[in-house]
Amino acid sequence: RESDLVVAGGVSIDTPERRGYKYMQGGMESADGRCYAFDSRANGTVFSRGVGAVLLKRVKDAVKDGDHIYAVIKGGAINNDGSLKAGFTAPGIEGQVEVAKQAISNADIDVENIRFVEAHGTG
Structure with a gap:
């Protein structure tokens, strides 16, 4: 099925909410609380909360409607x-x-x- 406009989004939350930062040897979290993706210093990840959303529309419709186009997939x-x-x-x-x-x-x-x-x- 085709859509004229799509809202695509995501959210990341911790439940129950965690407070502070606790490193555990052998775990996924970074020993120094920093994430160095694609770097020789990479030593784990840092979890956080966030939310984001984008509106997706056909290019021809966005041009016709005078929308600001940030990117084309x-x-x-x-x-x-x-x-x-x-x-x-x-x-x-x-x-x-x-x-x-x-x-x-x-x-x-x-x-x-x-x-x-x-x-x-x-x-």
Whole structure:
């Protein structure tokens, strides 16, 4: 089914609410309370609360309506490399390469035209 306008959003909360920061050896949380995703200092993640939402509309409709266009989604892809991943907080390299190739193929674009990549990094 097609929609003319979509609100896509997400929220992250802790329940019950946690207070303070407690590092546990062998856990997912960073020893120093900082997240260094994609950095040689990466030593874990930091959990927090947040909320975000975007409005999605066809490009032709947004242009016709005079909307400010922040970005255009040309294509995407998802995967799960399950047992092939490097660890609980790190995906497998092969899986990441394959999903990037699939997204580029789905978008039907030349990689030289990519100006921005959204990434998830747990640190």
